[in-house]
Amino acid sequence: MANPVLVEVTRGNLVESRHRGMVVAVDGDGKVVFSQGDIDAAVFPRSACKAMQGLPLIESGAADAYGFGAKELALACSSHSGEPEHVRLAASMLAAAGLDESVLECGAHWSFDQPVLIDQVRSLDRPSALHNNCSGKHAGFVCAACHGGTALKGYVRYEHPVQAEIRGVMEDLTGAALGTDNCGTDGCSIPTYAVPLKSLAHGFAKMATGTSLAPERARASRRLIEACMAEPFFVAGTKRACTRLMKMAPGRIFAKTGAEGVFCAAIPEKGIAIALKCEDGTTRAAESMVAATLARFFANEPAVHGALMAMANHSMSNWNGIHVGDVRVTDAFAA
Amino acid sequence: MANPVLVEVTRGNLVESRHRGMVVAVDGDGKVVFSQGDIDAAVFPRSACKAMQGLPLIESGAADAYGFGAKELALACSSHSGEPEHVRLAASMLAAAGLDESVLECGAHWSFDQPVLIDQVRSLDRPSALHNNCSGKHAGFVCAACHGGTALKGYVRYEHPVQAEIRGVMEDLTGAALGTDNCGTDGCSIPTYAVPLKSLAHGFAKMATGTSLAPERARASRRLIEACMAEPFFVAGTKRACTRLMKMAPGRIFAKTGAEGVFCAAIPEKGIAIALKCEDGTTRAAESMVAATLARFFANEPAVHGALMAMANHSMSNWNGIHVGDVRVTDAFAA
Numbered sequence: 001m002a003n004p005v006l007v008e009v010t011r012g013n014l015v016e017s018r019h020r021g022m023v024v025a026v027d028g029d030g031k032v033v034f035s036q037g038d039i040d041a042a043v044f045p046r047s048a049c050k051a052m053q054g055l056p057l058i059e060s061g062a063a064d065a066y067g068f069g070a071k072e073l074a075l076a077c078s079s080h081s082g083e084p085e086h087v088r089l090a091a092s093m094l095a096a097a098g099l100d101e102s103v104l105e106c107g108a109h110w111s112f113d114q115p116v117l118i119d120q121v122r123s124l125d126r127p128s129a130l131h132n133n134c135s136g137k138h139a140g141f142v143c144a145a146c147h148g149g150t151a152l153k154g155y156v157r158y159e160h161p162v163q164a165e166i167r168g169v170m171e172d173l174t175g176a177a178l179g180t181d182n183c184g185t186d187g188c189s190i191p192t193y194a195v196p197l198k199s200l201a202h203g204f205a206k207m208a209t210g211t212s213l214a215p216e217r218a219r220a221s222r223r224l225i226e227a228c229m230a231e232p233f234f235v236a237g238t239k240r241a242c243t244r245l246m247k248m249a250p251g252r253i254f255a256k257t258g259a260e261g262v263f264c265a266a267i268p269e270k271g272i273a274i275a276l277k278c279e280d281g282t283t284r285a286a287e288s289m290v291a292a293t294l295a296r297f298f299a300n301e302p303a304v305h306g307a308l309m310a311m312a313n314h315s316m317s318n319w320n321g322i323h324v325g326d327v328r329v330t331d332a333f334a335a
Numbered sequence: 336m337a338n339p340v341l342v343e344v345t346r347g348n349l350v351e352s353r354h355r356g357m358v359v360a361v362d363g364d365g366k367v368v369f370s371q372g373d374i375d376a377a378v379f380p381r382s383a384c385k386a387m388q389g390l391p392l393i394e395s396g397a398a399d400a401y402g403f404g405a406k407e408l409a410l411a412c413s414s415h416s417g418e419p420e421h422v423r424l425a426a427s428m429l430a431a432a433g434l435d436e437s438v439l440e441c442g443a444h445w446s447f448d449q450p451v452l453i454d455q456v457r458s459l460d461r462p463s464a465l466h467n468n469c470s471g472k473h474a475g476f477v478c479a480a481c482h483g484g485t486a487l488k489g490y491v492r493y494e495h496p497v498q499a500e501i502r503g504v505m506e507d508l509t510g511a512a513l514g515t516d517n518c519g520t521d522g523c524s525i526p527t528y529a530v531p532l533k534s535l536a537h538g539f540a541k542m543a544t545g546t547s548l549a550p551e552r553a554r555a556s557r558r559l560i561e562a563c564m565a566e567p568f569f570v571a572g573t574k575r576a577c578t579r580l581m582k583m584a585p586g587r588i589f590a591k592t593g594a595e596g597v598f599c600a601a602i603p604e605k606g607i608a609i610a611l612k613c614e615d616g617t618t619r620a621a622e623s624m625v626a627a628t629l630a631r632f633f634a635n636e637p638a639v640h641g642a643l644m645a646m647a648n649h650s651m652s653n654w655n656g657i658h659v660g661d662v663r664v665t666d667a668f669a670a
Binding site: 002009011012013014016017018019020042044105106107108109110114117118121122132181182183184185186187188189192194260261278279280281282285318319320322323324325 | 337344346347348349351352353354355377379440441442443444445449452453456457467516517518519520521522523524527529595596614615616617620653654655657658659660
């Protein structure tokens, strides 16, 4: 059966485009409290699971050894826009371990964010690996490896101890088996593993609540999620969805996007985590979906609920600033 | 019933994202020769119908009065990338009528194409209306109005004679009623009208064959389509899908994209036209769909068929040039 239409894009009085997808919210025990679509389908979490991939940085002791605070931990979980503050902080994380950008294996690209791209073009000949949206995560990988005395070269490869350790962490969190069968290569060259959407949500619910985790992992999870909520700019950037969502209820909402229409989120105080995917991989729809799903859990707080629904349902203007249509979630979120 | 999945995006051994949509190919009489999905659904053609909107430029006598050749006519039907040749030609079209960019009401934006955007940022403080992807179409509008002695101001508005004339042309071509009920505002501020996908295809089939058209309109249609096929760079730009498609079989394929996953195409020598929409509005999928649909009509020409299918099914690489997955059409196109 087809996944339901979760987001509509209108023009004039008509619906112009439709986005289908699947959404699930679970508690710390993995109990489903809200769902739409096929939540058992295997989904590549892509960058939405960066907080899971960041755990070895803390658990290895590297974060403390290098004096990393909330900003560095947030950047290790980020898909940043490549703004100067992001680039400088990624460089300083590497410098703390006596390294520089030459060890990064993520590749280089211009910012995905147009205003940032324009600033970059005006100040750079070309972007470096530090400008890659994943440079903070990769800095975290090499810092953990460096602290542990592991050879850095090839740290993006499936067989490397860095990726093997991440695989173990993610199996513990999601309860799903990870291996070559469900492995793909991510944009930044590390492995990404397709897991059932429900398992991905459960992994984040464990991180947010500590349920079923060893004490050390529960503490590291809480520290990472709190760092992201404390420094939302370093998880994404100016006007970006993750940053905006976490600013709507400071210290209370964790949210992280991934390529191809994935979003993960958690509300630690409510013991809830969310995972979703827009079937067609479109970011605009995933952003509306995550905002509307989060809003369900703030029904009694009009300010937060209103801010979230204003992100879920918003108007679109053209080059002359004329209102041309809206992006809006469907009744699937009202149920 | 849900529209079928027409394009899949893979990663590793798995399908990561899916695009649904509707496609129709018709002959000059409107007979359906291939279809998938709900082809009676109303679709905003957006920029895919620019060749229809360009007919008054010829029929009014303005194109001849101002000495426009194939390049200018192609630009009048274009969604160009804002490359220097596009911008200069749009300016020269206006100059032929004694006008300049100050009359354009399309708004300004940086190029959607990253390499062009980077060149623009390095040479401009900000883009002008001439850089808008629709500037050639708008230059055509104001040239037609100027030649006809119509006041230019407000030429983008529903009530203006320029838009009223276009409405009449599009009703003649598509056979669909156009009015405020099915009208939206396009990115460049002119009206766009939702019409059944099948009617849109039939309109292009009439343009490509002349069937059921008054002789003057049939001649103008042929001239516009031949101009686009002769000057494909001026319909889009470097590496753009429309340009690439028309270069695969020079003088034999017409193709024009529109925002939100629309594509229209024609093969005049075969008397066939195509209209399609990706349900979720994604360009990557619409490009694969149009290439695969066109390929059906070149089964006996391996070189053209192969080039089209290489566009329909292609690999994706990451920032390090590693193959990460593929975009591919589904069996829906094999039927």
